[in-house]
Amino acid sequence: MSDYHDAVVQLLDVTKGFRRDKIEIPVLTNTTLHIPRGDFVAVMGPSGSGKSTLLNLCAGLDRPTTGQVIVNGQNLGQLSEAGLSKWRSQNLGFVFQMYNLMPVLTALENVELPLLLTPLSRSERRKHAAAALRIVGLEDRADHYPRQLSGGQEQRVSIARALANDPVLLLADEPTGNLDAHSAEEVLELMQSLNEQFGTTVVMVTHDPKAARSAKRLLHLEKGTFVQADIEALEASR
Amino acid sequence: MKYLPLILRNVFRNKVRSIFTGISIAISLFPLMLLYAFLDLQDDMASSTAQYNRVAVLHEGGLAGQLPIAYVDRVRRQPGVKDAIPLSWFGGNYREEKTQFAQFATDPKVFFEIYPEYACPPDQIAAWQSDKTGCLVGSVIAENKGWKIGDKIPLQGNIYPVDLELTVRGIYDGPDTADRSWLVFHFDYFDESLKEARTPNSGNAGIIMLRTESASKMSPVMQSIESAFASSDAPVKPMTEKEFGASFLEMMGNVRGFIRMTATAIVIALICVAANTMAMAVRERTREIALFKAIGFNRNTILGMFLAESIAIGLLGGLIGGIGTKFLFSLIDLSSVDPGLGMFYVPWRTALWGVALAAAIGLFSGLIPAWRAANVSVIEGLRKVV
Ligand SMILES: Nc1ncnc2c1ncn2[C@@H]1O[C@H](COP(=O)(O)OP(=O)(O)OP(=O)(O)O)[C@@H](O)[C@H]1O
Ligand SMILES: [Mg+2]
Numbered sequence: 161m162s163d164y165h166d167a168v169v170q171l172l173d174v175t176k177g178f179r180r181d182k183i184e185i186p187v188l189t190n191t192t193l194h195i196p197r198g199d200f201v202a203v204m205g206p207s208g209s210g211k212s213t214l215l216n217l218c219a220g221l222d223r224p225t226t227g228q229v230i231v232n233g234q235n236l237g238q239l240s241e242a243g244l245s246k247w248r249s250q251n252l253g254f255v256f257q258m259y260n261l262m263p264v265l266t267a268l269e270n271v272e273l274p275l276l277l278t279p280l281s282r283s284e285r286r287k288h289a290a291a292a293l294r295i296v297g298l299e300d301r302a303d304h305y306p307r308q309l310s311g312g313q314e315q316r317v318s319i320a321r322a323l324a325n326d327p328v329l330l331l332a333d334e335p336t337g338n339l340d341a342h343s344a345e346e347v348l349e350l351m352q353s354l355n356e357q358f359g360t361t362v363v364m365v366t367h368d369p370k371a372a373r374s375a376k377r378l379l380h381l382e383k384g385t386f387v388q389a390d391i392e393a394l395e396a397s398r
Numbered sequence: 399m400k401y402l403p404l405i406l407r408n409v410f411r412n413k414v415r416s417i418f419t420g421i422s423i424a425i426s427l428f429p430l431m432l433l434y435a436f437l438d439l440q441d442d443m444a445s446s447t448a449q450y451n452r453v454a455v456l457h458e459g460g461l462a463g464q465l466p467i468a469y470v471d472r473v474r475r476q477p478g479v480k481d482a483i484p485l486s487w488f489g490g491n492y493r494e495e496k497t498q499f500a501q502f503a504t505d506p507k508v509f510f511e512i513y514p515e516y517a518c519p520p521d522q523i524a525a526w527q528s529d530k531t532g533c534l535v536g537s538v539i540a541e542n543k544g545w546k547i548g549d550k551i552p553l554q555g556n557i558y559p560v561d562l563e564l565t566v567r568g569i570y571d572g573p574d575t576a577d578r579s580w581l582v583f584h585f586d587y588f589d590e591s592l593k594e595a596r597t598p599n600s601g602n603a604g605i606i607m608l609r610t611e612s613a614s615k616m617s618p619v620m621q622s623i624e625s626a627f628a629s630s631d632a633p634v635k636p637m638t639e640k641e642f643g644a645s646f647l648e649m650m651g652n653v654r655g656f657i658r659m660t661a662t663a664i665v666i667a668l669i670c671v672a673a674n675t676m677a678m679a680v681r682e683r684t685r686e687i688a689l690f691k692a693i694g695f696n697r698n699t700i701l702g703m704f705l706a707e708s709i710a711i712g713l714l715g716g717l718i719g720g721i722g723t724k725f726l727f728s729l730i731d732l733s734s735v736d737p738g739l740g741m742f743y744v745p746w747r748t749a750l751w752g753v754a755l756a757a758a759i760g761l762f763s764g765l766i767p768a769w770r771a772a773n774v775s776v777i778e779g780l781r782k783v784v
Contacts, residue, residue: 212781216776216777219692221691221692221776221777221780222777241696241697242696242697242698245691245694245695245696245697246694246696247694248692248693248694249693249694249695250694252694254689254692254693256689256780260689262404262686262689263411264404264407264408264411265404265407269403269404273690273693274693274694276400276401277693277694277695282400321693
């Protein structure tokens with residue numbers, strides 16, 4: 161299997177649980193997962209099933225109880241906290257459901273934020289950020305503050321920020337969860353085109369079957385493990 | 399440096415809170431600056447007078463004791479002494495005024511030998527020297543009282559049962575550190591008035607101020623003067639002008655220690671106020687901090703950003719309080735409160751020290767909140783609010 165070697169995300173026998181009052185609550189149990197380069201995966205599952213936990217593990221924001229997480233060839237368990245920070249800034253893009261942007265920064269400055277961690281000069285950073293804003297179609301909003309943007313526009317700025325450092329992997333946790341149908345459509349199209357044009361691997365958690373349809377593949381998370389699911393079947397079952 | 403815009407934006411995002419914190423620092427800095435300016439000025443005066451090699455000779459019993467006027471000539475003849483003058487405190491009341499200013503009976507012929515840094519036009523000096531009831535006044539006191547050459551100045555005696563009627567013959571000026579609030583007049587006029595009134599106190603030189611030929615002569619001169627008068631009716635205590643100045647401060651108790659204690663209390667209170675502001679900021683921004691970390695900012699960067707924010711708030715207060723106090727005092731005329739304060743100003747050194755102190759307050763108040771920010775858990779932070 162060629163995509164085995166070219167997997168961007170590999171979970172190897174990962175178990176993750178949370179301790180609450182001495183009781184271990186299992187979230188993921190002995191999970192193995194490969195997400196090949198260039199994939200666009202939608203992750204669905206009931207609330208509390210561990211979708212966000214999966215993203216946190218992929219981002220190195222949390223560590224598995226047992227097992228290994230390897231992203232873009234890097235075993236995350238081998239990195240220190242500072243090493244993980246640096247690694248994230250070079251490899252990952254993040255989009256969350258809401259409250260994504262720094263309210264004190266303009267759209268352009270928000271997009272520039274991850275670039276502060278690179279050795280780029282100020283003008284190069286500005287250029288990169290402007291280019292990213294152009295990709296999401298918001299170059300005319302560069303000087304607007306988040307409060308002056310609609311929810312959909314905010315989310316597109318978040319995507320621009322996520323792609324500013326040219327990430328290998330884009331992690332999105334319910335990126336359309338707070339948007340109206342039209343804005344959600346725009347955001348999804350954007351992620352699709354990023355995936356197609358730049359080959360960015362995307363893992364998107366969603367509750368919305370319609371959103372899941374823009375992905376290439378659907379994973380269903382239930383009772384601690386993944387089930388490969390069929391998008392069409394999902395549609396039909398509704 | 400590239401984080402500076404972000405930090406400044408955060409300082410001003412909650413304008414009311416930052417400004418109130420800044421202002422509370424500024425306001426508390428104000429009295430501190432005054433106290434320290436006062437001490438700094440004392441030091442400045444003391445150290446700037448050192449170059450003139452002046453020695454004050456007092457009665458062994460202190461300022462209240464009397465030195466016979468004949469001592470002036472005897473001091474003058476000591477080897478290593480350039481010249482000497484009496485400075486006899488008159489302590490009279492001017493018109494109905496309750497506050498007093500420095501009035502000394504002295505030797506007009508020698509006065510400028512002892513105080514070479516005092517500047518006065520030669521014709522005024524000559525006019526003062528040749529008029530027995532003439533007096534010389536400092537530029538600060540002259541401006542404060544509105545005196546001009548030729549004005550009559552009646553002084554009612556308090557210590558002595560005589561009234562003097564003086565005429566302004568000259569106005570002297572000098573460097574910032576020179577005392578320009580004195581009124582000096584002829585010792586002869588003073589002493590003759592006392593003799594006419596038949597008081598037993600005539601012939602009192604007060605203290606004797608002398609200048610030595612060089613700095614290295616100061617301590618031998620002080621020693622020889624002390625031993626020369628040791629067995630006389632009025633033994634003396636010579637001290638450098640600097641020590642003499644310091645002895646006035648000592649009379650007010652341990653002023654410096656007291657000022658330092660007050661300063662420490664104020665600074666600790668300010669750190670608590672500013673720390674509270676920063677703690678609130680961190681709490682409000684937990685989610686943002688989590689986002690920063692998710693993007694790849696590490697804990698040191700976050701620690702640095704919050705410390706910088708806190709220092710910036712301190713600096714804001716420092717600039718208003720420190721530089722503001724300086725300019726405020728160059729605008730208001732304190733001599734209307736007390737002529738002795740006419741020369742008061744806030745030196746740059748003190749103002750900048752205030753700014754630095756405020757920055758340090760910012761730094762210390764930010765330590766705990768910034769440390770908390772640096773340790774925000776990304777996962778917890780991101781779960782919040784959503
Ligand atoms: N830090 C934590 N401490 C304790 N329990 C946690 C923690 N994080 C997650 N959990 C638990 O782990 C389980 C999975 O949580 P997770 O947030 O991954 O769910 P999710 O699938 O993203 O849910 P949702 O769709 O509501 O976002 C839940 O039962 C949750 O309560
Ligand atoms: Mg979730």
